[in-house]
Structures are given as structure tokens and as C-alpha cells.
Amino acid sequence: MKAGSKFLNAVSAVALSASVVASGAGVLVLASAPSAEAAVIRSVQVRGAQRAGEEAVRSNLTIRPGVSFSNNDIDESVRRLYSTGYFSDVRISVSGSTLVVTVSENQLINQVVFNGNRKIKDDKLQTVVQTQPLGPYSETMINADIERIREAYRAIGRDDVEVTTQTAPVGEGRVNLAFVVNEGDRTKIADINFVGNQAYGDGRLKSVIITKESGPLSFLTRKDIYSEDKLRADEDALRQFYYNHGYPDFRVISSSAELDESTNKYNITFTVEEGQRYQYGNIGVESTVEGVSGEDLQGLVETRQGGTYDAREIQKTMEGISRRVAAAGYPFARVTPRGDRNMENHTIGVSYLVDQGERAYVERIEVRGNTRTRDYVIRREFDFSEGDAFNQEMISRAKRRLEALGYFTKVNISTTQGSASDRVVVVVDVEDQPTGSFGIGAGYSAGGDGFILEASVEEKNFLGRGQFIRVAVGGGLDDARTYNISFTEPYFLGYRLAAGFDLFKSSTSSNDYYDYEEQGVTLRVTAPITEDLATTFRYTYKEIKYDNDGAFGGDGLPFTADDNVSYPYAAMIDEGTFVQSSISQTLTYNTLDSQTLPREGIYATITHEYAGLGGDSDFYKISGRARYFQTLSTEADLIGSIAVGAGHVVSTGDDLHVFDQFTIGGRQIRGFENDGIGPRTVDHGNPLGGTTYFTASAEMSMPMPAFPEDFGLRAAVFADAGTLYGNDVNLGTSTAQGTDMSWRASVGVGVMWASPFGNIRFDYAKPVVKEDFDETQEFRFSMANQF
Known part of the structure; x- marks a missing residue:
């Protein structure tokens, strides 16, 4: 019991039956039994507050001169003084009509440093601890900081971290404080086991959950870090997976993580009950x-x-x-x-x-956990705001939208009671994740451009505003170059309209025939029609330039106006600059269950375009493509997909230009160059494009045998087919080949790896049906990564 409390209790006991107040005798006598614990002082004396100052002590007292007080006031004053952290001891007593407060001051922190930390930098740890320079030295606070540092290391997979402290006096009641960290080794996950699963194997279920077993590249992915929160999230992921695949009675009976201290590894076990499929x-x-x-x-x-x-x-x-x-x-x-x-x-x-439901209104939307994404980016995904009617279905829709953004590792929306029975507070808890990415694509053509490289950098949550920006460049060993810049504002003018632009430039040089260059801009806006259907409108302005100065005739000399030769591009169009001005509209239907590794759903687009708003091109185009994904075997995680595409262009004025027609190749039919099939000039084999095309593709992928499924390595076999035919370009004196409906086909194998560096894909395709003049490209490589 505090000294002041003991004193006042003693005084109160003596004064239970007294009714006289004696002043000047050094003893305060209370007036009557009903107010036995009440007392009044005339002044407050503070002792020992050299650095904190007397006023700082008085400001934390609940006792005031001339105002009656009790034991509870003394207890509260002592508690407040201790809570400041500046005092190691506090005593309150009464001497006559004076309240005497005696304190012993804690030392002050002069400097806080961290030693031994390499995995977590000083600036990060400084935000973790509460002990700060010029603050009091408090053992209680320091012990809490030690636990906070340990928790920060557990979050990066180092459960055996040890934290101690060292102090060094620097005079005048000040000390330097050092947190000494022994980081230890990474705590890994040895095994993830499932008990009770029959419909799906362990490998398939491991691909569903977030937590992964430790492997050679786990230090990059950091997916083998155990935490209670991740374990709960894994349980929820398993439930959703089973609920979505016909098992409404599924439940997780238990989930446990046992740490083997001898190896510093966890063994995680999920015990489940699948129930029947319905x-x-x-x-x-x-x-x-x-x-x-x-x-x-x-x-x-x-x-x-x-x-x-x-x-x-x-x-x-x-x-x-x-x-x-x-x-x-x-x-x-x-x-x-x-x-x-x-x-x-x-x-x-x-x-x-x-x-009808119960009447309830949204009192406020509270956003928590977002360290990068701005609040309004999250709030705008809700179809309601403060004061609107509350509807649970809108909550589910907003959660799905926020998850689809790809900005967060987790999204949780809960509700609490508001200030009245018909008021609801919506609480949104999120956790930001990296949203930038870089991509590399490469290919090799033995008979064409040789090695081809493309690189891109994109950010889909630019400055936390939800804006998308992408910069891409590409080129080959010849003089081919491409440049692209794209920007999208997903909520244009505060509406659910994704508006943006694309700037592009490309050039191709042929030492034998021509130089080709195009540059332009596309303005676009996308509006949702339903959750799965959206429409996009575009305006494109493009300048196209042909330069024949590098072309040579059959005698090895440059072409001149007097040369009566069949040079294709010189004959087809005049040398110079051409303008293409067009508008287009695209419908997109997307029901994919995943944008990275779809197992079910459809992704389809159809576009029609009209050119003739000024410029030199007059045409109408229509094209489309649809791809359907379906799981063929849930046990083997065998995924099949089929895709079809088609397009047709007609002139609405004079003849079409070469650049008005369709060109297809390796992007649609693997095993060929990008412009590798379709009509070409007889003289020099230059691609003309075509007025009509059809494509079809079938692919089947499965986890790579002998590799753990959660390693992310998959093998694929595929077959592609297509045709590009028709020509509406005035060839002059030249002639074209391949204008008939001749089909091409290829078969191949691919390897896909969801690696720590990004999604990597290698394809090898062998054309099995082709024309002699087609250009082939059997090997293709691509990669995209998050940062």
C-alpha cells in the first residue's frame, strides 16, 4: 500500500466519531462519519522533480487545494505519475494542510541504437519500439520493446531471435540504450501435411494455401514464413476451395504448427473433413x-x-x-x-x-492497414457511402472488387454497431503488397530477325492512387525498334470509367527493300456493364512512314523512278507519310477464376473498328477471340483450354493499304514469326497481311512430374492452327502469293514456372502444316515479375 494511503486510512479511522477541526496542530481531522475519507489541503509541495519540474508533477495530480479528496484520488494521482514513465518511485503524504509529493526520477534516454540487426534495418526497428531519445528510461517499456522486436523478426521467419539490452551512462542522469539482436537462423517449414482429404491430393491442396514448404528459392519468395494469421487465412482458403467445388459440408477440424527446435523448422498439419460432393x-x-x-x-x-x-x-x-x-x-x-x-x-x-430486411444505415466506413494505397482508392470500390442504406450483398461485392485489384495480400470487411441501433460501422482491414512488375520477352528466328528482345516495366497502383502506368521497349539484332507508354486512370472524373492513353512508336528497316516507321496515340475509356462484362471505346491516330531510299534493284544500285522493276512497297504505295484515324469499340467478357493461372472460366473479346475520320485509310474491321478454361482432372490438377479467333476487314473507300490489313503469326500460331504467315509478294516475300483470318488453339497443362506442386512448375502440350488470306491492296506491277485459304498448324510443348522472379514460360513449337514462303520461329521465351 502506498504511504499516502496508509496515512489517510489511519487519519480516517481516528476521525470516525470526531466533529471538531483543529488547525495548526499538524493533524487533519475529518468532520463526520458519512465523509470519513474526505480531506482538504491548502497547498502542494513537490520534492525530487529536478528534470521533470514541479509543474509537470502537479499537472498529473487529481488533488487540488481547497477541494476535498479521498484515498481514490491519491491512488489515481500515483498511477498517473507512474504512467508518465519519468519516475521510478512516487510517495504522497499529508503534513498539516500540505500535500507532499516525493518522486525519484528515472534516467533519461540520450540515444537509442540497434546492434546485430541485418535483416531488419534500423529505420524499421525505430518505428517498432516505443522507447525514444529524450524519453524516460522505463524497464517496463523496454521489456515491451524487446517483445515487439521479437515479433518483427517472427514476421520474417526468425522465431529463434534473441534480444538483450545494454546501457551506458553519459552523465546528468542520461544513458545510451542499445538493443542487441542475435537474429539466429531462418525458421523454415519442413512439411505441410493434410489428414482426412480424399477428393484432392496433398499437392493440389498445397497449391491452394498461402503458406509453402521451404525450398531452395524460399529466401526469395518468403512464402515459407509461419504465422498464426497466415494459418487462419489458409483455413479460409481451404474452405472456399471446397465450397466452390461441390463440398458444402467441408470443415477444418484442426490446424497445428509444431516447431522442432533442433532443426528450427515447423511441421504444419491440417486435419479436414470433406463431406460428400453435392x-x-x-x-x-x-x-x-x-x-x-x-x-x-x-x-x-x-x-x-x-x-x-x-x-x-x-x-x-x-x-x-x-x-x-x-x-x-x-x-x-x-x-x-x-x-x-x-x-x-x-x-x-x-x-x-x-x-424487406431490417432498416440500417452506414454510419461510416473505416479503412485500416493501408500503408501505401490511399483511402479513397479503397472507398470507391463500395457502391454506398456514409448515410446510405446498408446492404450485406454490397459488402461481398466490394470485397471481391478489392481482392481483384491485386493491391492487397488480404482484404477483410467486418461490421460493428454504430452510435444507434440502426447505424452500422463498416471496417475495412487491408494489407498492401507490391504492385510493380517488370517483364522480359525473347524469341529467336533462324531465318528472320534473329534474336528478339522485349522488356517492360509497369505499376498498377501508381503512388497509391490506383493508376496504371506501363513503359515498354523492344528490338532485335536488326534495326527493328518498338516503344510504348500507357497510362490508365481507373476512376475518371469520379465515375467507374477507366480512361487512359497509349503512346507508341515502332520502326523496321530492311537494307534490301524499305524503311517503315509508325507512331501515334490511342485515347480510350472503359465502362463496366456487369461484373463480368465491360465495353471499351478507343480513338487512334497513327502516322505511318515508308522510305524507299535504302532499296536496291536487281543491278545492286538504288531504285530510281526510271527503274522498271517490281519493288513491292514502292509499287503498292507512294513513298511518304500516311495517316490513319479510327474509332473502335470492344466488348470484354471475363469469368476467369484467376488471372494468373485460370482453371475455370471464359475470357472473350470482340472488337469492331472504323477508319475514315480523315487520314488515308478507309475500312471497317471486326475481330474477336475467346478462350475457355476447364479443369479436366481435379486430382491431377489437369487444366485444359481451347481458344478460337477470327477477323475480317473490308474497304469503305478505295483499296486498302498494307497497314490496314490483318497480320498474324507467332502470337496466335506458335512456331511462326509474328508476321510469319499469310499473303506475301512473289518478288521479295514481304508480308502483305490479309483481309480475313481464323485461328484455333488447344492446350493442356499439368504440374511437372517429380516436382512438388507448390513449386509452381507446370508442363504443357498444345496445338495451334490458323489461316490468313485475302488481299485488297493494289499491288501495281507486283503479284501476291498465299492469298487463298491455306491453313497452317503447329504442335509443341511448353514449360511454365511461377518462379520467385515472375511467371516464366518456354515454348517450343514445330510447324506441321505450312507454306514454303512462311517465316518460322520455333522457340519463344517470356517472363513477367512483381517487385
Whole structure:
């Protein structure tokens, strides 16, 4: 018990029956039993506060002269003085009518340094600890700082870190404080095991979770760091995976991580219960909302009888119905799925019940954890703001949007009670991740341009504003060069419109024939139509220049106007600069379950373009491509995909120019150069492009045998086919070959690696059907990486 409390208790006991106040006798006598613990002082005397100062002590007292006080006031004053951290001892006593406060001051911190730390730099640790220069030396605070430093090292996978302190007096009650860190070795993950799984093997489940086993390159990926938060996130990832693949009864019975101190490695075990796989039974919609019938909402249902149970489809259906009912004037409407389980045939019938719901309003949206991304970038993904009606389906939609941005490693949205029963606080917890990337692409053509290299740098969350910027350059061993700069503002003028521009320039030089150069700008804006469908409008202005000064005739001398030769580009167009001005519109449909390694879904685009807004080109083009992904074997993680594409261009004026026609090659049909197939001039074999093309591709990929699936190495086999034909270019005296509908085809193998350096792909393709004049390129390499 504090000295002051003991004194006052003694005084109070003596004064229980007293009724007289004697002044000047050195003893304070309380007046009556009902106020036995009350007292009054006339002054406060402070002793020992040399550096802190007397006023600093008085300001932390709850006792004031002339105001009655009790034991509780003394206790609170002592607590406040200790909490400042400036005092190692505090005593309060009463002498006559004077309150005497005696303190012993802690030493002051002169300097805080860190020794032995290499993995975490000083500036990072300085933000971790609370002990700061010119602050008090507090053992309690220092011990808490030691634990904070240990926690920072655990977060980077060093659980056996040791932290001690050293002090050095520098005079005048000041000391230098050093945190001495023995970082130890990295704590690794030896094994990740699953117990109870039957439908999916350990390898497939390891690819679902975030935590990975330690490997030779784990020091780069840092995915083998154990934490409780990651373990909980892994549990949730497993649940979502099973729920989305037909297992509504799946549950994680337990997850444990055991540290083997002899090896400094964790062994992680997930014990699961899969349950039975279900399909959908009867599907229906019931509505109690006046003016909105279940039949009207039936077309929004994405779950189909006989299909495999998929929680994503149920969620999308709920959101679609909620949007429709809200648009009809019922913002508080609630959509509740009710399941009718048939245990015998393993089906679940789903009825979507639509009712008015409880009235609730969003009081505020609170964003936490974002260290780089700005608050407004997160808030704008919500379809509501403060004061609007609260709707749970909008929360789910916003969470999916935030995750799709790729800005965060985790997104969690929760709700708490607001200031009133009908007020809700929406809490958004996020964790930023790197959003920059660089890419390298390379290829080799034995008979064409030789080695070709492309490099790009992009940032999709520029300055934390959510803006996208990309810079790319490319070239070959010849004089071919390409330059591109792209910028996108995803919320133009505060609307959900992605507006941006592309600046581009490319040049190609042929010592025998011509120099070609193009440069221009594209202005574009993209607007969402639904969650899966978007439309993009573009305007493109392009200048194209042909220079024949480098061309040579059959006698080895430069072409002149008097030469009666068949030089293709000189004959097709006049030497000089041409302008192409066009508008286009693209529809994009995207239901892929992943943008990096799709296993299910469709990605399709269709574009039509009109040129003739001034300039030298007059045409109408239409083109499209669709690719469908499907898991062929869940146990083997075998993924199949098929793709088709087509395009056609017609002149709306005079003949087409060469640069108006389609050119295709290695990007669509592997094994060929980028402009390697299609019509060419007979004289020199220069590509003319074509008016029509068709392409098709089939691919199957699987984890590379003998490698752990979570290593990210996959093998692929593929077959490509396509044709480019037709010509509407005036060739003059020249003639064209390959204008008929001749198909090309290739088969090949590929290796894909989701490496720590980025997504790397090697392809080797062998043309099996081709024309003699086609240009081939059997090997291609590409890489993209996050930083």
C-alpha cells in the first residue's frame, strides 16, 4: 500500500466519531462519519522533480487545494505519475494542510541504437519500439520493446531471435540504450501435411494455401514464413476451395504448427473433413417484397439444377437479385438462400428468399492497414457511402472488387454497431503488397530477325492512387525498334470509367527493300456493364512512314523512278507519310477464376473498328477471340483450354493499304514469326497481311512430374492452327502469293514456372502444316515479375 494511503486510512479511522477541526496542530481531522475519507489541503509541495519540474508533477495530480479528496484520488494521482514513465518511485503524504509529493526520477534516454540487426534495418526497428531519445528510461517499456522486436523478426521467419539490452551512462542522469539482436537462423517449414482429404491430393491442396514448404528459392519468395494469421487465412482458403467445388459440408477440424527446435523448422498439419460432393437440386426464388415477384427474378439465378454446388454462384445470384430489388426502390431488401438437402442422392435444392430486411444505415466506413494505397482508392470500390442504406450483398461485392485489384495480400470487411441501433460501422482491414512488375520477352528466328528482345516495366497502383502506368521497349539484332507508354486512370472524373492513353512508336528497316516507321496515340475509356462484362471505346491516330531510299534493284544500285522493276512497297504505295484515324469499340467478357493461372472460366473479346475520320485509310474491321478454361482432372490438377479467333476487314473507300490489313503469326500460331504467315509478294516475300483470318488453339497443362506442386512448375502440350488470306491492296506491277485459304498448324510443348522472379514460360513449337514462303520461329521465351 502506498504511504499516502496508509496515512489517510489511519487519519480516517481516528476521525470516525470526531466533529471538531483543529488547525495548526499538524493533524487533519475529518468532520463526520458519512465523509470519513474526505480531506482538504491548502497547498502542494513537490520534492525530487529536478528534470521533470514541479509543474509537470502537479499537472498529473487529481488533488487540488481547497477541494476535498479521498484515498481514490491519491491512488489515481500515483498511477498517473507512474504512467508518465519519468519516475521510478512516487510517495504522497499529508503534513498539516500540505500535500507532499516525493518522486525519484528515472534516467533519461540520450540515444537509442540497434546492434546485430541485418535483416531488419534500423529505420524499421525505430518505428517498432516505443522507447525514444529524450524519453524516460522505463524497464517496463523496454521489456515491451524487446517483445515487439521479437515479433518483427517472427514476421520474417526468425522465431529463434534473441534480444538483450545494454546501457551506458553519459552523465546528468542520461544513458545510451542499445538493443542487441542475435537474429539466429531462418525458421523454415519442413512439411505441410493434410489428414482426412480424399477428393484432392496433398499437392493440389498445397497449391491452394498461402503458406509453402521451404525450398531452395524460399529466401526469395518468403512464402515459407509461419504465422498464426497466415494459418487462419489458409483455413479460409481451404474452405472456399471446397465450397466452390461441390463440398458444402467441408470443415477444418484442426490446424497445428509444431516447431522442432533442433532443426528450427515447423511441421504444419491440417486435419479436414470433406463431406460428400453435392449437386444442385430444385432452384427457386420467393419474394415477399410488394411489386417484385419471384418469377421476375428467376432470370438472375446462376445456379442450375444438376450443376455442381458452387458457393460463388450462390453469392453472385444473391448480389444480382439484391441489385435488381434495390433498383426497384427497396434498398434494404435482403436475399437469403435456403438449402433443401437430400442426403440420399446428394443434391441441395436452393430457394432464394427475398424480403424487406431490417432498416440500417452506414454510419461510416473505416479503412485500416493501408500503408501505401490511399483511402479513397479503397472507398470507391463500395457502391454506398456514409448515410446510405446498408446492404450485406454490397459488402461481398466490394470485397471481391478489392481482392481483384491485386493491391492487397488480404482484404477483410467486418461490421460493428454504430452510435444507434440502426447505424452500422463498416471496417475495412487491408494489407498492401507490391504492385510493380517488370517483364522480359525473347524469341529467336533462324531465318528472320534473329534474336528478339522485349522488356517492360509497369505499376498498377501508381503512388497509391490506383493508376496504371506501363513503359515498354523492344528490338532485335536488326534495326527493328518498338516503344510504348500507357497510362490508365481507373476512376475518371469520379465515375467507374477507366480512361487512359497509349503512346507508341515502332520502326523496321530492311537494307534490301524499305524503311517503315509508325507512331501515334490511342485515347480510350472503359465502362463496366456487369461484373463480368465491360465495353471499351478507343480513338487512334497513327502516322505511318515508308522510305524507299535504302532499296536496291536487281543491278545492286538504288531504285530510281526510271527503274522498271517490281519493288513491292514502292509499287503498292507512294513513298511518304500516311495517316490513319479510327474509332473502335470492344466488348470484354471475363469469368476467369484467376488471372494468373485460370482453371475455370471464359475470357472473350470482340472488337469492331472504323477508319475514315480523315487520314488515308478507309475500312471497317471486326475481330474477336475467346478462350475457355476447364479443369479436366481435379486430382491431377489437369487444366485444359481451347481458344478460337477470327477477323475480317473490308474497304469503305478505295483499296486498302498494307497497314490496314490483318497480320498474324507467332502470337496466335506458335512456331511462326509474328508476321510469319499469310499473303506475301512473289518478288521479295514481304508480308502483305490479309483481309480475313481464323485461328484455333488447344492446350493442356499439368504440374511437372517429380516436382512438388507448390513449386509452381507446370508442363504443357498444345496445338495451334490458323489461316490468313485475302488481299485488297493494289499491288501495281507486283503479284501476291498465299492469298487463298491455306491453313497452317503447329504442335509443341511448353514449360511454365511461377518462379520467385515472375511467371516464366518456354515454348517450343514445330510447324506441321505450312507454306514454303512462311517465316518460322520455333522457340519463344517470356517472363513477367512483381517487385
